[in-house]
Amino acid sequence: MDFIGKFKKLWNALFIKGSGDGYMRVLTGLRNTVIIAVCGLLIGIVIGTLIAVVRVVPKTNRALRALDKLCTLYVAFFRGTPMVVQLLLGYFVLLPLMGVKLSSLMVCVLIFGLNSGAYVSEIMRSGLLSVDVGQTEAGRALGLSFSQTMTRIVVPQAVKNILPTLGNEFITLIKETSIVSFVGAVDLYSAFNYIGSANYEYMLPYLAMAVIYIIMVLGISGLIKLMERRLRKGDKR
Amino acid sequence: MISVKNIYKNFGTLSVLKGVSLEIEKGEKIVIIGPSGSGKSTFLRCMNLLEEPTYGEVWVDDDLVTPIDPYLHADVIKASNTFGKMAAEAGEAADADAIIKEIKEKDLLNEKHEGSQYKKLMKRLFKENALDVNLARQRIGMVFQQFNLFNNLTVLDNITLAPIKLKNISKAEAEERAFQLLDRIGLRDKAQVFPAMLSGGQKQRIAIVRALAMDPEIMLFDEPTSALDPEMVGEVLDVMKELARTGMTMVVVTHEMGFAKEVGTRLLFMDEGKILEDAPPKEFFDAPKTQRAQEFLSKVL
Numbered sequence: 001m002d003f004i005g006k007f008k009k010l011w012n013a014l015f016i017k018g019s020g021d022g023y024m025r026v027l028t029g030l031r032n033t034v035i036i037a038v039c040g041l042l043i044g045i046v047i048g049t050l051i052a053v054v055r056v057v058p059k060t061n062r063a064l065r066a067l068d069k070l071c072t073l074y075v076a077f078f079r080g081t082p083m084v085v086q087l088l089l090g091y092f093v094l095l096p097l098m099g100v101k102l103s104s105l106m107v108c109v110l111i112f113g114l115n116s117g118a119y120v121s122e123i124m125r126s127g128l129l130s131v132d133v134g135q136t137e138a139g140r141a142l143g144l145s146f147s148q149t150m151t152r153i154v155v156p157q158a159v160k161n162i163l164p165t166l167g168n169e170f171i172t173l174i175k176e177t178s179i180v181s182f183v184g185a186v187d188l189y190s191a192f193n194y195i196g197s198a199n200y201e202y203m204l205p206y207l208a209m210a211v212i213y214i215i216m217v218l219g220i221s222g223l224i225k226l227m228e229r230r231l232r233k234g235d236k237r
Numbered sequence: 238m239i240s241v242k243n244i245y246k247n248f249g250t251l252s253v254l255k256g257v258s259l260e261i262e263k264g265e266k267i268v269i270i271g272p273s274g275s276g277k278s279t280f281l282r283c284m285n286l287l288e289e290p291t292y293g294e295v296w297v298d299d300d301l302v303t304p305i306d307p308y309l310h311a312d313v314i315k316a317s318n319t320f321g322k323m324a325a326e327a328g329e330a331a332d333a334d335a336i337i338k339e340i341k342e343k344d345l346l347n348e349k350h351e352g353s354q355y356k357k358l359m360k361r362l363f364k365e366n367a368l369d370v371n372l373a374r375q376r377i378g379m380v381f382q383q384f385n386l387f388n389n390l391t392v393l394d395n396i397t398l399a400p401i402k403l404k405n406i407s408k409a410e411a412e413e414r415a416f417q418l419l420d421r422i423g424l425r426d427k428a429q430v431f432p433a434m435l436s437g438g439q440k441q442r443i444a445i446v447r448a449l450a451m452d453p454e455i456m457l458f459d460e461p462t463s464a465l466d467p468e469m470v471g472e473v474l475d476v477m478k479e480l481a482r483t484g485m486t487m488v489v490v491t492h493e494m495g496f497a498k499e500v501g502t503r504l505l506f507m508d509e510g511k512i513l514e515d516a517p518p519k520e521f522f523d524a525p526k527t528q529r530a531q532e533f534l535s536k537v538l
Contacts, residue, residue: 134385137385138381138385139387142399143372143375144371145371152402153390157389
C-alpha cells in the first residue's frame with residue numbers, strides 16, 4: 001500500500017486543494033459536533049431533571065398522575081426508537097407539519113436535547129433517590145417549599161452523585177453526533193466523508209476521524225475525573 | 238400553641254396512632270417516652286405535618302394545618318345526608334347526639350354521598366381556618382435523630398438558607414444572627430466547614446441552631462441523642478437544657494430519662510399508638526399508674 005501517496009492526498013485535500021476548503025470543513029464539523037453535544041446535554045439535563053422530579057414525587061392528585069404517565073410515554077418513545085429515526089421524524093415530518101423552518105443544526109440540537117432528556121431523566125431519578133430523605137425532611141421542616149428544597153438541597157446533591165454517569169451520557173452524545181449528516185448537518189463524519197470522496201481515498205480520512213473522536217472522548221473523561229475529585233473535597237466521610 | 242385533635246395514622250394496614258390528642262401550652266417542656274414502635278416519633282412528625290395524619294386535625298395556634306376532619310365537627314355531621322337519613326328513620330324519637338355518636342363510632346360518613354350542604358360547610362370551615370403548611374412550619378423548629386444537616390452547604394449556609402429565603406432578611410443580617418447562635422454553642426470557628434467534617438455532637442448542636450435561626454415558637458426534638466456516641470450526648474443535652482431555660486416551648490421524644498426528669502414539665506408515656514399516661518415527670522417516675530408503664534420503667538431504669 002502506498003501510505004505516503006495516501007497521506008499526500010489527505011494533506012492536499014485538507015490544506016491545499018480548493019484553497020483550504022478541506023480543513024475548514026473539518027473545523028466546522030468539529031464545532032457542530034461540540035455545539036450539538038453540549039447544547040443537547042444542557043437541554044437534556046433540564047428536561048431530564050423535570051421528568052425525574054415528576055416521577056419521584058408522591059402522586060397525590062390526578063394532574064400529577066397524568067403528568068407522570070406523560071413522562072413515562074416520553075421516555076419510552078425516546079429510548080425505544082433509534083436516534084436516527086427521531087432525527088428523520090423531526091426534520092422531515094414534524095417540521096413540515098408545524099410549518100416551521102429551522103436549520104438542520106438547530107433541529108439536531110433539539111432532537112439531541114429531547115433524546116438526552118429521556119436518558120438523563122433515568123440517571124437523575126436514581127440520583128434523586130440516592131439523596132437521603134432526611135435532607136428533604138429537614139428542608140420542609142424549616143418551612144422551605146418543595147421546589148426550594150429541591151433546587152437548593154436535593155438536586156445539587158443528586159447531580160454530584162450522578163456526575164460520572166452524566167459524563168458517560170455526554171460521551172455518548174459526542175459519538176452519536178456522527179449521524180447528523182442524515183439531515184444534512186455538517187459534522188466530523190460528513191467533513192471527512194467529503195474529503196474522502198474528493199479523490200476516492202477514504203482510508204486515512206476515516207482513520208483521522210476516529211483519532212479525533214478518541215482524543216475528544218479521552219479529554220472529556222479526564223475533565224470529568226478532575227471535576228469529581230474537586231467535588232469530593234466537600235465530603236470526606 | 239399546638240393542638241392535636243384525635244389523630245389516627247395508618248401506614249397501609251398498619252395502624253400506628255390510634256386517636257391521640259394533645260394540647261401544648263406556651264412554655265411547656267413535654268417529654269414523650271415509650272417503647273420503640275409505640276408511635277411517639279410518628280406523633281411528633283404529625284405535629285409539623287411531616288406525616289399527614291389519616292384522621293384528625295392539627296392546629297397551630299388558631300390555624301388549621303390538616304384538612305378538616307368531619308368527625309370532629311358536630312355541625313358538619315348534622316349537615317350530612319347520612320345524618321339526615323338516620324334522623325328520618327328514627328322519626329319522632331330521634332336523638333341527635335346519639336346519632337352523631339353512632340356515625341362517629343361506625344365511621345359512616347362517605348365524602349361522595351353527603352350532599353351539597355355538607356360540602357359547603359366543609360369548604361367554608363377549611364377556608365376560614367386553613368393555613369399553608371409551609372407558613373406553619375416556619376413557626377415550628379424540628380431536630381432529627383440523624384441531624385440531617387444539608388450536606389452540600391457549609392455550616393453557615395445551613396443556618397442562613399431558610400431565614401434568607403423565607404424571612405425576607407438580608408444575607409448580612411442572617412449571617413450576623415447565625416454567628417450569634419454559633420457563639421452560643423461555641424462553634425463559631427466551624428462556620429465555613431462542611432457537615433461531613435463535624436462530629437455527631439457538633440452536627441446535632443448545629444442542627445438545633447439551624448432550627449433556632451427561624452425564631453420558632455416551639456421546638457420539636459425527635460430522639461436528638463439516639464444516634465450519638467455516649468460521650469457526645471452530654472453536649473447536646475446541655476444545649477437543650479439551656480434552650481429550656483430561655484423559656485422555649487419544647488416537645489422532646491427521647492430515651493434520656495435523666496433529661497426527662499430534670500427538664501420536663503409534663504411527661505407522656507405512649508404505647509401501641511396511644512398516650513397511656515400524661516403526668517408531671519416526678520409523679521410518673523415515682524408512681525406510674527399503668528402496668529405497661531411500670532414494666533417499661535423496670536426495664537429502662
